[in-house]
Amino acid sequence: MSDALPSPLPAWGPPVIRTIAMPADTNPAGDIFGGWLMAQMDLAAGNVAARRARGRCATIAVEGMTFLQPVVVGDEVSLYAQIVSVGRSSIRIQIEAWRRARESEETIKVTQALFTFVAIDENRRPRAVPPETPGSGGA
Numbered sequence: 001m002s003d004a005l006p007s008p009l010p011a012w013g014p015p016v017i018r019t020i021a022m023p024a025d026t027n028p029a030g031d032i033f034g035g036w037l038m039a040q041m042d043l044a045a046g047n048v049a050a051r052r053a054r055g056r057c058a059t060i061a062v063e064g065m066t067f068l069q070p071v072v073v074g075d076e077v078s079l080y081a082q083i084v085s086v087g088r089s090s091i092r093i094q095i096e097a098w099r100r101a102r103e104s105e106e107t108i109k110v111t112q113a114l115f116t117f118v119a120i121d122e123n124r125r126p127r128a129v130p131p132e133t134p135g136s137g138g139a
């Protein structure tokens with residue numbers, strides 16, 4: 001029998017990014033800066049979008065950005081992503097960030113948002129997202 005604690009993590013597969021919150025990422029109050037978390041979410045979603053679109057993508061919108069719990073220095077922060085839908089040139093991706101305190105197995109959802117990316121060409125104009133291929137992601 002396993003001693004592992006039950007985990008409510010999203011069933012979206014492994015995190016796209018896992019990183020450690022560092023002192024340089026704090027706001028004046030000493031907690032982790034929300035802008036740093038948003039940047040991590042943008043990076044994670046952008047990585048998923050670029051993989052699905054097989055090339056460059058630009059963030060066009062962020063909906064429902066919600067900060068549920070604070071993150072503190074030393075936390076392990078994991079970014080989970082799921083493609084929600086794919087349009088002609090756009091890809092919508094749900095992102096959640098979860099924290100794990102350094103010396104705990106408890107994981108807590110700290111932020112969530114819906115990012116929309118547009119696949120762009122070399123002139124930064126929208127291009128069609130190519131058909132899905134094995135390994136390029138869902139939806």
Ligand SMILES: CCCCCCCCCCCCCCCC(=O)SCCNC(=O)CCNC(=O)[C@H](O)C(C)(C)COP(=O)(O)OP(=O)(O)OC[C@H]1O[C@@H](n2cnc3c(N)ncnc32)[C@H](O)[C@@H]1OP(=O)(O)O
Nearest residue numbers: 043046047050055056058059061087088089090116118126
């Ligand atoms: C060289 C290396 C490459 C590979 C590298 C891989 C690395 C991977 C990791 C990096 C990960 C970092 C990721 C950071 C990504 C940025 O930081 S990007 C920087 C911030 N974003 C920007 O500067 C974008 C600025 N905006 C623009 O340039 C233009 O709006 C765009 C994006 C070119 C779109 O042009 P547009 O004429 O407005 O587009 P339009 O044809 O009207 O609509 C296009 C689509 O967007 C949808 N749309 C339009 N407005 C909205 C809206 N408000 N909300 C939702 N959807 C909308 C439309 O419905 C349409 O969807 P489809 O029907 O085609 O599916």
